[in-house]
Amino acid sequence: MTRILAAGDHFVAPELFIDAIRARVGESTDLAFTSLTLDWPLEPFGRIGTVDEASGSIPRLIEALDGVEIAVTQMAAFSREVFENTPDLRLISVCRGGPVNVDLAAATAAGVIVAFAPGRNAVAAAEFAIGLMLAAMRRVVTSDSELKSGQWRGDYYTYENAGLELDGATVGLIGYGAIGSIVSRVLRAFGATVLAHDPYANAATVAADGVELVDLPELLSRSSVVSLHARLTAETHHLLNAQNLKLLPHGAVLVNSARGGLLDYAPLPDMLASGRLGALALDVYDIEPPPPEWPLLAAPNVVMTPHLAGATRQTAQRAATIAAADVALYLDGDRPRAVANPEVWSVLEGRSAR
Structure with a gap:
């Protein structure tokens, strides 16, 4: 037995x-x-x-x-x-x-x-990442909370505060494994141009998917939306940090539903406050759950969920x-x-x- x-x-x-x-x-x-x-x-x-x-x-x-x-x-x-x-x-x-x-x-x-x-959990995580992108780009969570508290934010329809579309956007995916490849398929259906950075990806496979494989600096400098899908290793810890985040276009949207350690969270509050980072969507954190004093809890234009991508x-x-x-x-x-x-x-x- x-x-x-x-x-x-x-x-x-x-x-x-x-x-x-x-x-x-x-x-x-x-x-x-x-x-x-x-x-x-x-x-x-x-x-x-x-x-x-x-x-x-x-x-x-x-x-x-x-x-x-x-x-x-x-x-x-x-x-x-x-x-x-x-x-x-x-x-x-x-x-x-x-x-x-x-x-x-x-x-x-x-x-x-x-x-x-x-x-x-590739399908679940990919679908969730797309949901986070849309929520951040179109102020879904913020406007829901404000409306329920009695605020009707008509100013969100002004040109300066209006949201962004995926159709025609350039979206950079960091990591192109099972999850990243599904995300790219959905993004291309929306009409987005997709870039990918993954040193372990097969270039021919990525190209056949209609995705451009580029190095990390090029991806960051060209993408209005960046989504993380890499595995966390010693090599990828703080893959995005204060130095290379400066390469993002002004007002870019950043999504992390992979692992908290991939991203250095320290520079993000200032980037959000200055508008350098237009919006941030997070499902994972450097400390889980984040402590009450964590600066991003009070930062503007942040969508947060409690590590639910695979749920x-x-x-x-x-x-x-x-x-x-x-x-x-x-x-x-x-x-x-x-x-x-x-x-x-x-x-x-x-x-x-x-």
């Missing part, structure tokens, strides 16, 4: 994992499930032990992993201490775009395969389905589709061959 831990939360519930695995492998497979429900998103994720963007208690996770060979999760804190106390664990399937809540070095040293789910029911269902597919492949002796530490699989595959 194979024991599986479904370490879910209040978005991707344990039952979603279990139902998806049962549907994929069949009821006849000899499996025993243990469930664990983490507090996210009712409580923010954070750093736990040696991992980031995690939820839950390490001792509680270790207890739930007793005798478990396979774990499926979104947010559980697979810190170094976990691997030191779970000798039976062989596979973790993390149903998110990157397994940041897993200590990859510790997992590799322990011989545990770490699978993940790139693209699981659709379809994303949760898709995440569980991807994790279930990983489990099924592993049970059949095959490699999961996206593995963060392929060297572990190579070792296991070599043992099987012998």
Whole structure:
């Protein structure tokens, strides 16, 4: 019998994992499930032990992993201490775009395969980014709030205060992976010219999409709207900063629904106050949630949402389905589709061959 831990939360519930695995492998497979429900998103994720963007208690996770060979999760804190106390664990399937809540070095040293789910929220995140753009460009959130408080802002129809259209605009996308490519498709349907900056993108693929691949300074200097869709790494931390943000045209709109660390938030209040930055739309922050004294909370022309870009029911269902597919492949002796530490699989595959 194979024991599986479904370490879910209040978005991707344990039952979603279990139902998806049962549907994929069949009821006849000899499996025993243990469930664990983490507090996210009712409580923010954070750093736990040696991992980031995690939820839950390490001792509680270790207890739930007793005798478990396979774990499926979104947010559980697979810190170094976990691997030191779970000798039976062989596979973790993390149903998110990157397994940041897993200590990859510790997992590799322990011989545990770490699978993940790139693209699981690509549609949701892309749609949300477009929504943020429109909200910022057309003052949707600001005017809604003002009207409900009794203000009828006729001055928003003056030429100086009027909004911007996507049709005919040049929009720069920083990052052209699963999300960025969907965003570009929607933008081109609106009639926008799309630029992209992504050193890892395939130039032929980008060109075939009708998108121009350019370096970062050119993208910033030509784009009236810039939207972030890159992964956060040591290389991309503060990719946009006080120095290169000055390249933006006066009144440009900036959207970040990717990761807070991609953007240096310090210069933004002054840029908004001066009109250098026309509007800002944020779903992610350098500190989550932002503290009450955070300057951008009182800055003009800012749209803010609490890290909701991926929050659709379809994303949760898709995440569980991807994790279930990983489990099924592993049970059949095959490699999961996206593995963060392929060297572990190579070792296991070599043992099987012998």
